[in-house]
Amino acid sequence: MLDLITSSAIAFLSIFRETNNSLKPLELFPWEQSAIFDLPVSSQDVISETLVKAYLQNLASQEFNSERQGVWVQSGWTTPISNQGTTPLPAASLTKIATTLAALSTWGAKHQFLTDIYITGEIVNNIVTGDLIVQGSGDPFFVWEEAIALGNALNQLGIREIQGNLLVTDQFYMNYEEQSVEAGELLKQGLDLKLWQAEITQQYLQMRVGTKQPEIAIAGAVKQINQVPSNVQLLVRHRSLPLAEILRQMNIYSNNQMAQMLADLVGGANSVTRISAEIAGFPTTEIELINGSGLGEENRISPRAVCQMLIAIDRLLQSDSFSAADLFPTAGRDIVGTLQDRGLPGGTTIKTGTLDNVSALAGVIPTSDRGNVYFSMINYGSQVEYFRQQQDKLLNELVQTWQLLPNNFSLVPKSHWLLGDPQRNQIKIN
Numbered sequence: 001m002l003d004l005i006t007s008s009a010i011a012f013l014s015i016f017r018e019t020n021n022s023l024k025p026l027e028l029f030p031w032e033q034s035a036i037f038d039l040p041v042s043s044q045d046v047i048s049e050t051l052v053k054a055y056l057q058n059l060a061s062q063e064f065n066s067e068r069q070g071v072w073v074q075s076g077w078t079t080p081i082s083n084q085g086t087t088p089l090p091a092a093s094l095t096k097i098a099t100t101l102a103a104l105s106t107w108g109a110k111h112q113f114l115t116d117i118y119i120t121g122e123i124v125n126n127i128v129t130g131d132l133i134v135q136g137s138g139d140p141f142f143v144w145e146e147a148i149a150l151g152n153a154l155n156q157l158g159i160r161e162i163q164g165n166l167l168v169t170d171q172f173y174m175n176y177e178e179q180s181v182e183a184g185e186l187l188k189q190g191l192d193l194k195l196w197q198a199e200i201t202q203q204y205l206q207m208r209v210g211t212k213q214p215e216i217a218i219a220g221a222v223k224q225i226n227q228v229p230s231n232v233q234l235l236v237r238h239r240s241l242p243l244a245e246i247l248r249q250m251n252i253y254s255n256n257q258m259a260q261m262l263a264d265l266v267g268g269a270n271s272v273t274r275i276s277a278e279i280a281g282f283p284t285t286e287i288e289l290i291n292g293s294g295l296g297e298e299n300r301i302s303p304r305a306v307c308q309m310l311i312a313i314d315r316l317l318q319s320d321s322f323s324a325a326d327l328f329p330t331a332g333r334d335i336v337g338t339l340q341d342r343g344l345p346g347g348t349t350i351k352t353g354t355l356d357n358v359s360a361l362a363g364v365i366p367t368s369d370r371g372n373v374y375f376s377m378i379n380y381g382s383q384v385e386y387f388r389q390q391q392d393k394l395l396n397e398l399v400q401t402w403q404l405l406p407n408n409f410s411l412v413p414k415s416h417w418l419l420g421d422p423q424r425n426q427i428k429i430n
Helices: 002-019 043-061 092-107 144-156 180-191 198-204 243-253 256-265 269-280 303-320 384-399
Strands: 070-074 081-083 114-119 132-135 166-168 222-224 233-239 349-355 358-366 372-380 425-427
Touching (some): 043 070, 043 081, 043 384, 070 303, 092 358, 114 144, 144 180, 144 233, 144 425, 243 256, 269 303, 358 384, 372 384
Parallel strands (some): 132 166
Antiparallel strands (some): 070 372, 233 425, 349 358
């Protein structure tokens, strides 16, 4: 960049001399060589780089190919620490970071997916004389609790029975099931207490005390429809959890079905690739995706691109006073999902990735002396558990040289919403 500025200045003076030979050209001061532009290398940076080198040397001593072990660590103005930093490597579920970024940039953190409930016919003596119609818009986190709350809303309208069929559109998903008829069968079961099995009862017991148990008996079959008929009556508009919470749940449990649903909604793997590279500002040569979940070694992302996407996510969330910690699991706060059995420093926001021969870890560490530190490690080889241990060990060694910010999060993050909250069901009937 500095060479470009200098070249531009020389070109400008050359043109200026040609138009006015009486003017003596100014001598350019070599400011680009001034020490003021030299970034200081602290002893902490040297220690960090030494720790990373030792980590890589240890892997090499175990006969792991160094060209298949990727590392990128960066923060602020410090020089990134890198090994195969710009090489796309099998990223496993780090792919979900790309899906997260694509979804966030498409809809925003507060977006809620709508599920509209219609009927044909009339309501007579608590019975709908026609069909119950469900029009989805791609909510990837419509689960048992949501079905129970929806059934209670219909009961509140006085409905106890549907004489006709349950008709569902092609973007209604339930319990991570994308096939509309199968999703509709699950909904039919969730709406009627008499059809409940142990799994539904178990989820019901996690809901707010006093939640009622719905009784909506559907006499007909479950069928898919392409569009909602014109002669229908809108009864309930259900709003999903906000996207920020959907993404948090997806990333905590590394849910492949949710990730794929979101990737499909933004246009598929190619769209996720294009959007994430464009928003995060890295070349598309550093990301190759075949899906939105990370299943398959064909999903490849460079360690640098992973960090660039996390930086972009933080940037997009600023306007909502959120950060990556609201979308990904954080050590010391989230004790379920992919953080189980990991020995990571408290306050570290992370995303894991695992395949048979891949172990990956990426995330953000907040510090007071260097701002957010973004890191990614992608290891390839048969000893996945060994890779995890070495990743955790390296992070704990690195943070010993940094000034970590104190953990100021509550056990319930600010983005937390309750599944099955009746307030997200808006009754539309007059």
